[in-house]
Amino acid sequence: MPGAEADLDLLTAAARDAGRIALRFWRRDPQAWDKGGGAGPVTEADLAVNDALHATLTAARPDYGWLSEESEADPARLDAEHCFIIDPIDGTRAFIDGQDGFSHSLAVARGDRIVAAVVHLPVLDLTYAAHVDGPATLNGAPIAPTDAAIEGARVLTYRAVADAPNWHSGMPGFRREFRSSLAWRLCLAAEGQFDAALSLRAAWEWDIAAGALIAERAGARVTDRRGQPMRFNSEAAQVDGLIVAGSRLHGALLAALR
Numbered sequence: 001m002p003g004a005e006a007d008l009d010l011l012t013a014a015a016r017d018a019g020r021i022a023l024r025f026w027r028r029d030p031q032a033w034d035k036g037g038g039a040g041p042v043t044e045a046d047l048a049v050n051d052a053l054h055a056t057l058t059a060a061r062p063d064y065g066w067l068s069e070e071s072e073a074d075p076a077r078l079d080a081e082h083c084f085i086i087d088p089i090d091g092t093r094a095f096i097d098g099q100d101g102f103s104h105s106l107a108v109a110r111g112d113r114i115v116a117a118v119v120h121l122p123v124l125d126l127t128y129a130a131h132v133d134g135p136a137t138l139n140g141a142p143i144a145p146t147d148a149a150i151e152g153a154r155v156l157t158y159r160a161v162a163d164a165p166n167w168h169s170g171m172p173g174f175r176r177e178f179r180s181s182l183a184w185r186l187c188l189a190a191e192g193q194f195d196a197a198l199s200l201r202a203a204w205e206w207d208i209a210a211g212a213l214i215a216e217r218a219g220a221r222v223t224d225r226r227g228q229p230m231r232f233n234s235e236a237a238q239v240d241g242l243i244v245a246g247s248r249l250h251g252a253l254l255a256a257l258r
Contacts, residue, residue, distance in 0.1 A: 002061070004108070004131035007082075007116035011106040012129060014056050018049045018104040019122025022089060026123065027098045041092050046070050049088035049104065057084050057106075064108070067237060069206045083109045083233045087206040090119075091181030100124055105183035107209035112231040117210035119183045128187040128214050136190055136218035143191035145220040145245065150174055150252035153195040153245075156185040161200055165258065172256050186211025189244045190218035196245035198253060200225050202238045212244070221250040225257065 002010075025045035032043040050070040058066060061084070065077025068086040077083045084107070089095055091102035100123035108116040115132040128143075130136040136143050148154075153174040162171045177194065179185050185197040186208060197215075209232050216222045224230055225241025232239075243253050 004110075004115040004133055007061075007108045008118070008129060008131040008134075010057065010060055011108065011116055011118040012120075012127065014053055015104045015106050015118045015120035015127065016122075017056065018053055018088065018106075019120055021045070021049050021052055022095070022102070022104070023122055026095060030096070032092075032096050041096060042070065043089070043092060043096060045095065046089045046092060050086070053086055053088060053106070057086075065233065067206065067233065069204065073237075077233060078235060080233075081110065082115075085109055085114070085205050085209040085232060087183060087204075090183040090207055091179075094180035099180065101180050101184060103181045103184045105181075105206060105210040107213065107232075109209065109233045112233055114209050114213040114232055117213040119187050119210050119214060121181075121184060128190070128211075130214045130217035132213065132217070134217065136214045136216075138187075138191055143218045145190055145215070145218055146192045146195045146249075147246045148195040148249050150249055150256065153249055155196045155198050155245075155253075156188060156194050157198040158201075161198060166200055167256055168258050169256075172252070182207040183211045186215050186222075186242075186244050190215035190220055196243070196249050196253065198243055198245075200241045200257075202240055203242055205232050205234070205237045205239060208239060208242060212242075215244045219246070220244050221247050223250070223254075227254045 065080030065083035087105040
């Protein structure tokens with residue numbers, strides 16, 4: 001059975017191939033449509049990347065399960081010891097708009113924990129990576145989160161998080177900022193470009209699985225919105241929100257939330 005390091009090598013190569021496929025469509029008016037049911041848009045690029053990743057990864061690890069935003073649900077994954085958790089293009093709206101902040105998010109779960117992870121941004125040539133026994137890296141160099149206090153912290157989140165009912169005494173004095181790719185938001189917190197990533201909404205596993213391990217191995221504290229450890233390859237394929245930050249800021253955010 002391949003180890004986490006070998007799985008990381010596989011994911012890294014596959015993510016770079018995914019980037020090359022995506023760039024054939026980027027800023028070339030790809031076909032796009034809405035998936036319905038509030039699931040958001042999808043493009044022909046998402047499907048092309050998904051098909052290529054599925055072919056490459058399942059050929060290399062035929063006994064691994066498969067969970068992807070752009071594939072039909074496969075209940076067999078729940079019984080697999082390992083499972084790929086994939087978002088072919090995270091930040092599809094940014095991709096459609098011709099922005100550079102979309103990513104490919106690739107992870108391997110062993111049981112309910114992530115053991116290998118890559119988030120690759122092909123336009124920006126950024127590759128975040130980690131396996132469970134090693135450091136988190138950006139383009140091969142180790143990364144680490146900040147140790148910021150809550151006041152003045154730069155937190156990647158969405159506008160509605162400021163709603164008063166979310167907080168004991170109103171939203172603390174952090175600065176709210178945004179990036180389209182949720183996977184990238186976790187990585188930006190992991191490398192200290194921002195101080196935290198925060199979501200009070202349920203998050204799909206494919207959006208956060210890779211970024212969660214990268215942030216954890218960088219030294220951030222990574223939990224759901226209630227401070228509980230994240231668990232993956234679940235039947236619902238969702239996690240109850242997220243708080244990703246250095247230990248001090250994580251504790252302050254958790255304490256301030258209602």
